[in-house]
Amino acid sequence: MKVTRGKGAVKKDKNEVVKPVEDRAAGKRKAVLKASRSSNKRTKNVKSAKKDPNKPKRPPSAFFVFLEEFRKVYKQEHPNVKAVSAVGKAGGEKWKSLTDAEKAPFEAKAAKRKLDYEKLMTAYNKKQY
DNA sequence: CCCCTGATTGTTATA
């Protein structure tokens, strides 16, 4: 049933009932039961290590930075593809095909993101005190 | 209506 949120931000009349995926998709993901995933192959049930309340989101890896662009291109060539896994596989394959020089710009961006993350970490650290 | 899962790799963090 494709909920209204479908593409990203189908702003509802009132307020963004369906907040941008960023809030819920990524935000809750970590916040919400990690135990769920324990059922799966990855993620074992780790009761220890309580999650932090304001833990800043981790910066995207070089691969993710590459994926961001790759997804756009992929969708253009494969508008019919509605599987995220398809892009993931294709992206992963392509990623390995890239050379260090080609990955360099992506890594550079990832590195920059990391710097920003460290800044957030400082604020987080201060808050946690 | 809201949340989870799938698939990729990388990076970060914790034990």
Add this chain to the structure above:
DNA sequence: TATAACAATCAGGGG
């Protein structure tokens, strides 16, 4: 050091 969890995306299925 090693393991675990999560980062984005999109659509669909489950509750």
